[in-house]
Amino acid sequence: MKAASLGSFTFTAHLIEVGIDASIGTVGDALDNALMESQIGLYKAEPIKPRKPSKGLSDVEVATAEWVDWFNHQRLHTAIGHIPPTEHETNDYAQHQPQPAGVSP
Template identity: 45%
Template sequence: MQAAFDNALAESTIGLFKTEAVASGSLFLTGPLRTIDDVEYTTMEWVDWYNNRRLHSRLGHVPPEEYEAAYYAQQRPTRPAITQP
């Protein structure tokens, strides 16, 4: 038996998709969803926005792509120590 929270992330993401991508008045819709291509295009647009441009409160209201770039810019390259035999 699985716990209810096992699917919580998936259910939350599905809910966001329904609310933000395919609901009436969505910014991602250019017209009615009549064909599979319409659904696929809308989904691709939403996923791109969700992964790259949405403002995320946990990241200080910075888009994930920008946050990741800043994170890696702060990292110092690590090199293995060279030892003499």
């Protein structure tokens, strides 16, 4: 058995031992990668392809930073009430904080 295979086997065995499912699908299906592939597709279509050709790595780094900022802080997400993800996260976090004694919500 190769070292990488042994490591994967050991990792999978540990996940099973502690009751964690290692995968939502089976080996060879696309279910594990569907969300990430969708995200990568958006990334390529939105900040990368329209700016071609990039003059170098710094162009890609700047485009990526700008897109991640927009994606997290400005994009209105329909599934969470047409607000940016960071606003939703802040609201959710605030709702789940313990209230100090004597303070009503």
